[in-house]
Amino acid sequence: MTAERIKGPASYFPSIEKTYGRPVSDWKAIVRGHYPARHGALVAMLKDEHGLGHGHANAIVAHTLAEDGLK
Known part of the structure; x- marks a missing residue:
């Protein structure tokens, strides 16, 4: 049996x-x-203030907003 592959962010x-x-x-x-902040502003904050790459920052923001029902 194989583990289900994780998809998305x-x-x-x-x-x-x-x-x-x-x-x-x-x-x-x-x-x-x-x-409160928009998706793009949150991505920019993670990149500018914490040095995350765009894909990583975008994944964190997208998942967090969806989890909180804000997306």
């Missing part, structure tokens, strides 16, 4: 944790601390 999470040395829950808390 969550598929980036293992790489994000490995690359930046912090759990995804930390990044989600940072995003939530900047509410």
